[in-house]
Amino acid sequence: MQSILVTGGAGFIGSNFVRYILQNYPDLTVVNLDKLTYAGNLENLRDVEDNPNYHFVKGDICNQELVEYVVRKFNVDVVVNFAAESHVDRSILGSEVFMRTNVIGTQVLLEVAKKYEIEKFIQISTDEVYGSLGPTGKFTEDMPLSPNSPYAASKASADLLCRAYFKTFGVPIIITRCSNNFGPYQFPEKLIPLMIINALNDKPLPVYGDGENVRDWIYVLDHCRAIDFVIQRGKPGEIYNIGASNEWRNIDIVKLILKKLNKPESLIKFVKDRPGHDRRYAMDWTKIKRELGWEPIFSFEEAITETINWYIQNEDWWKKVISGEYQNYYQLWYGERLKN
Structure with a gap:
């Protein structure tokens, strides 16, 4: 492997992965192709801008001509596809852009991978394609897909396209499905950064329903390590679940954040x-x-403390992020809920 194309590399997980690769593989060329939608932020990678092995290209993965140009110019061997619309709430407000980016965009990347005989194509998927579990049991790779939101349906569709390109054309795809990520540079519409920032500002912390929804949390750097293991050791055609066995009810996560910030639980607002x-x-x-020898190395307690401290120390970053378009979205989605 000499050159890796990371699509969506200016987003939360993508930017952490770009930084991880540059730090751990100093001889590898990393190309970041990102459309810079609302969640793509080049400030996430300001510290690596001058790295001679890092290249940024602004563009849409749905643009096949551009994708082919990038693959040719940088002699890309491996594609890691993070590029996606990824927020469930936004997919409920409008799903068209999710279908375009997550399905058509993936199909374009697969076509280019087929044409230029890419060595490995890593499709970054999500646990949400499996649907919802009862009080017991866990998602395994052979479970049927049962998505319950437009976002999850678009990711499941992309996974099936990848399977088809492997079976029909032999494109060496590998699908990873990860649990909920948290860590630095996460866009503040997601649960953990939203709660941290609202608590810091003494604003209401909106918690859906009864707050009893359970998620399995993984620190973003453990996810990046897992993807590295998949690139190095993964078998084409396979699916690998990635998790850290950290199940938390949403309400307990929120209370933990408030406790660590010495803020009152009266800020919690059920919506x-x-x-x-x-x-x-x-x-x-x-x-x-x-099969690959990967396991998480960060404890949840260590990682959540580090994440909270990062948001405290990087106020300038998140203040820029939550201005403008994001504020409009926040009001559109939570405005009426917070009035009730």
């Missing part, structure tokens, strides 16, 4: 639940540990 809200996710990551 109307979102439609189709999955009750519980939990990942069985036995396969990636058994």
Whole structure:
């Protein structure tokens, strides 16, 4: 592997992955192709801008001519596709852009991978494609897909396209499905940064429904390490679940953040639940540990403390992010809920 194309590399997980690769593989060329939608932020990678092995290209993965140009110019061997519309709430407000980016964009990348005989194509998927669990059990790689939101349906569709390109054309795809990520540079519409920032500003912390929804949390750097293991050791055609066995109820996460910030629980505001809200996710990551030797190395307590401290220390970053278009979205989605 000499050159890696990271699509969506200016987003939360993508930017952490770009930085991880540059730090751990100093001889590798990293090309970041990002459309810079609302969640793409070049400030996430300001510290690597001058790295001679890092190249940024602004563009849309749906533009096949551009994708082909990038692959040719940089002699790309490996594609890691983070590029996606990824917020469930936004997919409920309008799903068209999710279908375009997450489905058509993936199809374009697969076509280019086929044409230029890419060595490995890593499709970054999500645990949400499996649907919702009851109070027990965990998602395994062989479970049927049962998405419950437009976002999850678009990611499941992309996964099936990847499977088809592997079976029909032999494109060496590998699908990873990860549990909920948290860490630095996460866009403030997601649960953990939203709660941290609202608490710091003494604003209400909107919690859906009864707050009993359960998610399995992983620190973003453990996810980046897992993707690295998949690139190095993963088998084409396979699916690997990635998780850290950190199941938390949403309300408990919120209370933990308030406790660490010495803020009162009176800031919690229960709001109307979102439609189709999955009750519980939990990942069985036995396969990636058994076959590739990966396991998480960050404890949840260590990682959540580090994440909270990062948002405290990087106020300038998130103040810029939550201005303008994001504020409009925040009011559109939460405005009426917070009045109730």
